[in-house]
Amino acid sequence: MRKLSFTVNGKAHLLEIDARESLLEVLRDRLEYTGVKQGCAVGECGACTVLIDGTPVNSCIYLAAWAEGKDIRTVEGLAVDGRLSPVQEAFVEEGAIQCGFCTPGLVLSTTAMVESGRTFTRDEVRRELSGHLCRCTGYQKIVDAAERALQEAKQGAE
């Protein structure tokens, strides 16, 4: 066992973990952040994406021990005071959600794009999000939602 100290959605945690545990397992099984989804457990589908110091990472192939001192964000941390984040709002409004299993990961990757402050063409949006598999939507409305969130962020910044 080893000690792990990190923050999740702004809250500090100190845990004893098994060195073999993935960040996904620690977040889901120990801390009950079940918004972090497991789709393949080997880094193929992107459902388990979390933001580690702002960067989207597949938490299923990231050892929990590596998260020492880091700031983790999960989908549960996006809404503030009961209000959806602009990215969440865009996913809802564009109808980008069907079964919802890939949604948390996609919302987090889109959040990282928005927070980067960069602008993206539609083709670049497709490339940026291509690490996420979705079987329900054909990705159409997901790309629409990401574009909407990026557009709104840009307008907000102007």
Added chain:
Amino acid sequence: MDHNVVGKSVRRLDAIAKVTGRAKYTDDFHERDMLVGKVLRSPHAHARITRIDTAKAKALPGVVAVITAADLPTIRFATAGHPWSLDPGHRDVEDRLILADKARFVGDAVAAVVAEDALTAEKALHLIDVEWEVLPHVLTAEDAMKEGAPVIHEFRPNNVVSSFGVQFGDVEAEMAGADHVFEGDYETGIVQHCHIESMSAFAYVDTDGRVVVNSSTQIPHIVRRIVAQALGLPWGRVKVIKPYIGGGFGNKQDVCVEPLAAAMSLAAHGRPVRYCLTREEVFIDTRTRHAMKLHLKTAVSREGVLKGIHVQVLSNTGAYASHGHSIAMSAGGKFRPLYDFKAVKYEPKTVYTNLPVAGAMRGYGTPQIFFALESHLDDIARKLGMDPVELRLKNLIKVGHQDPLTRNVVRSFGIPECIRKGMEAIRWEEKRAALGAQDGPRRKGLGMALFAYASGTHPVALELAGARIVMNQDGSVTLQVGATEIGQGSDTVFAQIVAEVLGLPMDMVNVMTTQDTDVSPWDSGAYASRQTFVTGIAVRKAAMEVRDKVLEVAARRTGLRPDEMELRDRRVVEAALGREVCTLEDVAMDAYYDRLLAAPITSDTSANVRINAMSYGATFVEVDVDVETGKVEVSEIWNVHDSGTIINPRLAEGQVHGGVSMALGYALLEQMLFDAQTGKPLNNNLLDYKLPTLLDTPEINAAFVETFDAAGSFGAKSLGECPVISPAPAVRNAVLDATGVAFHRIPLYPQAVFEKFRETGLIKQRSVEHV
């Protein structure tokens, strides 16, 4: 017709739960002291177990139970998710045990371990000692039917599960008298559903001694029946709970993990046990879509009138029957209410092999047969020198058409308009005229294909749906259904139906999204694109009962007759004057608290729907073919649908986008591969199996032609499976248009396309000089 809520793109009810991560799926529930179940799988495609020793595994600290077939009831059961049939001749094939007594494919489950944690369970699997007698195996349907082929199930010594076909008219006479007879062979590959949530269940024995199974399923009421049958329990001793589910696509219209999860818990003295498949296991031990080989022979007049068709289908169902017999049969029923054949002879054969089990997958056999038929029609059009659209237009049925076999009547038929709309959207005439003859390394082509589909399964199977509505004190209502929300948006559509009938805003209609077989009304579940149509009828009936009761109470209050009033925007209104007479809240409060007459307003009803409605549509597609690499890319695609009234356009578009994407994977990328010698899977993961990513998926265009079908709620017909049917043949026909090369097998992945281009001389083999 003017509606307030129906026809509007209202926000889906579960959007907030899903976008905030609060929606709980099967694996998100934790019970105290929960154990983990893991399965030992056969490394052989076909093998008898001569000895199995679990002593060492049982002795491993942390192991709670190890079970094999010998520890379980020897009850053979059927897994297909259909309503039970009272007619024994109409039941699914009972060929399955919870754990196999003989391995019939690589991955067949032969033993299970229940342990305190996953690592201990994995370790224990390695300690189970199995002695195998390896048997000869067969992987193709042709081999399985040969004289002397290995027998996979003793009760089917020729490996043929079913060969029940249908016919009408005199096909032989049509062939004999026809100007032309065309024949063609077509073949489809094995693909997998790839819902992003795994197949998962957990089970425990409750304090009342009943077995509780929490499962990611499309069919909770059917799961209850099958778990009870498999374990030899009275049906009422089993309870099934279905929370949010992360996609199903037909795979979860089958009972794959629940009986074993229950058996694991029983072996662990009722402690909670989770049995969640890894992605690799999902590929091999759930279900796949049937690989089919289809031979079509068609009699055609010189003017292009289709006279008769003879279809022979060979369907590879793998090691267990699942839905196999039913799928090959069902596939033959969908094209008849589209093209007006005088004679049809449909001969399917569903065959056991030593491959993973094929079952229900979005389209239920229809993608296969329409790939064959719509490819065949383009081949015929080319031979006759006709435009492919013209050939189809010439042979369409008309409204009022009655199928001679099912007796289903076509009451709405939007195909001609779908074709017109699709041609216009893709600029069919203009682009085709501009293309002309091409001989460069990159060529463009246009293709199209049509489809027809049903709304539910009538008259083949029971179509029963339940709905229950309770009106709350403030006039809001809570709806319960046994039909399952699996991501398609059915809960939202049901709420829209209720809101429309009762004059309520959407936020006053609550839908209980979790099904619990103790509580939820009976419904067979999410399959056959049946819920908006079949369950929608039950929901509307329940809402109308509630409306009638509201008007009775309002009549008591006002002295007006019920038929003089209607419900609008949370109010009871005197219809002739548009005058509010009371609010819905007034009525509800009376119903709860009137000291003399209180009786809460509820409805608990069901609909046994003995009618069907055909849905239609067309795909129009433009492709870019790279002749030198064999890469086919879709540059523009339109799916135009006649699904009757569209109750929620945004959700409907979502169905089309997802279905088209799945169909493009089917057409161009996806196939499960097996080693030809051993039957071992070669690509059972999401990296090697080519599920379309964002970069493989083009922009997808959805359009609708709204007809009104009197059979459905507010005129609605089916949609869920429809978009997955016609894109594959349309893409294939576009490649034909681009290159003149007729493909007969999907997927059109670069290697296959390249090889075919070589074979047909499109790519010249360069002479190689050896030095």
